[in-house]
Amino acid sequence: MATKAQNKEYAKQVIEKLCSDDFAGRGYVNEGDKKASRFIAEIFRKNRLGSPTVDYYQTFGFPVVTFPGETFLNIDGVGLEAGREFIVNAGCPTIKGKFNVIYIDSATIDNSFAFETFTKKSLRKFFIVVTDIKGKTFLHPERAESILSNTIGAKGLIFNNQEKFTWSVSLQKEKFPIIYIQKNAIKHHMVELDINIESILINHQTQNVLGIVKGKLYPDSFVVITAHYDHLGKFGEAIFPGANDNASGIAMMLDLVGNIAKTPLDYSVMFIAFAGEEAGLLGSYYYTQNPSIALNKMALLLNLDLMATGDKGMTSVNATEFPDEFKLLRYINEQGNYLPNINSRGKAANSDHYYFTEAGVKSFFFYLMGNYSFYHDIDDKASAVTLSKYNESYQLIYDFINAYIKQSIENSIPNKK
Ligand SMILES: [Zn+2]
Known part of the structure; x- marks a missing residue:
C-alpha cells in the first residue's frame, strides 16, 4: 500500500x-x-x-519528589547499591542516621500477648521488617494494617526478599520511608542500618x-x-x-x-x-x-x-x-x-x-x-x-x-x- x-x-x-x-x-x-x-x-x-x-x-x-543527592544505605557494615540492591518509596522523606532493625512475623500479629509486647517498644527508633506479614490473612487484620500503614509510629518499614523493583514517581512526600531490599543483597538477620537519603520536593x-x-x-x-x-x-x-x-x-x-x-x-x-x-x-x-x-x-x-x-x-x-x-x-x-x-x-x-x-x-x-x-x-x-x-x-x-x-x-x- x-x-x-x-x-x-x-x-x-x-x-x-x-x-x-x-x-x-x-x-x-x-x-x-x-x-x-x-x-x-x-x-x-x-x-x-x-x-x-x-x-x-x-x-x-x-x-x-526528587533524589539528586546522596542515597546511602549500609546494613550491619554491608553497603548496598542504590537502584540495584535497594530502593525507597518514590515519596520517601529525607532520612539520615543509624537505626535498629526489628522483624515482625505472622505469629506476633495473631498472638495478643506477643503483639502487645511488640507495640509497647518505643518503635520510633526502629525500622520494622514487614515482609512476613504483607498480603497474608490474619485473625486480626487491623493489627497487620496498623503496622503496614505505620500508624504505630515506627521510623520506617523494610521489605526484604524483593525479586525486582518497580519504581515510580511521587508528587508529594510520604510520611515515612519504606526501604525495598533485593532478596540476595542481605542474607543475615539485620540488626542496624545506617542511612542517608536526601529527597527534595x-x-x-x-x-x-x-x-x-x-x-x-x-x-x-x-x-x-x-x-x-x-x-x-x-x-x-x-x-x-x-x-x-x-x-x-x-x-x-x-x-x-x-x-x-x-x-x-x-x-x-x-x-x-x-x-x-x-x-x-x-x-x-x-x-x-x-x-x-x-x-x-x-x-x-x-x-x-x-x-x-x-x-x-x-x-x-x-x-x-x-x-x-x-x-x-x-x-x-x-x-x-x-x-x-x-x-x-x-x-x-x-x-x-x-x-x-x-x-x-x-x-x-x-x-x-x-x-x-x-x-x-x-x-x-x-x-x-x-x-x-x-x-x-x-x-x-x-x-x-x-x-x-x-x-x-x-x-x-x-x-x-
Ligand atoms: Zn510508559
Whole structure:
C-alpha cells in the first residue's frame, strides 16, 4: 500500500541517545526531561514541522519528589547499591542516621500477648521488617494494617526478599520511608542500618512537544500520534533509562515524523511527545485541558508506549470501544502478515490516550508484547531492547493510518478547509 520506509537502525540510535547518561532517565534531575524535549523539538524543526505553539513547546508544571543527592544505605557494615540492591518509596522523606532493625512475623500479629509486647517498644527508633506479614490473612487484620500503614509510629518499614523493583514517581512526600531490599543483597538477620537519603520536593517545569505535518487534501482533519518521552529520572547515582518505556515509542514516532514530513498524508498528522506521563498522565491531561488543536478536529489518535518487542504481538487498548477501526487494524495486519496477533483490550487509564478517550477522541493505545521483563527498573536500558518486530509494527501502524484516512474520506465528509 505505502512505501516501505521504516528504519530500525534509526530507531535504535534514537533509543540509545534518549537512554544515555546525559539524559539522566528523562526525569527531574540534571534537566533530564528538558534535554529530551529539546532533542525531540530539534528533530521536528529539522523536518520542518509546523508548530501549533511557540517553538513546538507547551509548558506546564507540577510538584515532584526528587533524589539528586546522596542515597546511602549500609546494613550491619554491608553497603548496598542504590537502584540495584535497594530502593525507597518514590515519596520517601529525607532520612539520615543509624537505626535498629526489628522483624515482625505472622505469629506476633495473631498472638495478643506477643503483639502487645511488640507495640509497647518505643518503635520510633526502629525500622520494622514487614515482609512476613504483607498480603497474608490474619485473625486480626487491623493489627497487620496498623503496622503496614505505620500508624504505630515506627521510623520506617523494610521489605526484604524483593525479586525486582518497580519504581515510580511521587508528587508529594510520604510520611515515612519504606526501604525495598533485593532478596540476595542481605542474607543475615539485620540488626542496624545506617542511612542517608536526601529527597527534595521541587516545583518542576516541563513541556509537551507538538508538531504538525499539514494534510494534502484535508488539512483541518488530524490523525494524532502520541508517545511520552519522560521516565523516572534518577535515584542518587542510579539512572532509570526507560528504553522500552518509552524511548521506543518516541523512536517510532520520530521515524514516522521523518517519513510523513517527506510524504504528507491526505489528513494532517499531529505529533505530540508528552511529558509527565509517569507522574500520572499529567502532560496528556494538560493537553486535553489546553488543546492547541481542538479535540474535535482529531479524527484518530494513536498512542505508542512500550514498543521495543513484538514477538508476542501487539495489544490495542480501546479495541472494544472502537470495533470498526479495530477490525480494520486486524485486517491490515493479516494482509501485511506483520505481527503474530493483535490482542483486543477495553478501556484502561494506563497511558496518554486515556484523557483523549474520555474527551470523546477516537483513540487507541498500542503496546508490543514479547520476552522482556524489565519495567520501571535500571535494567530497562538501550542495550537490552531488541526491536525484534520494529519494522513490522511500524509498517502496520503506517498502513493503518493510511487505510483509516482513505476509509474516512470514502465514508464521510471530513472537515475540509
Ligand atoms: Zn510508559
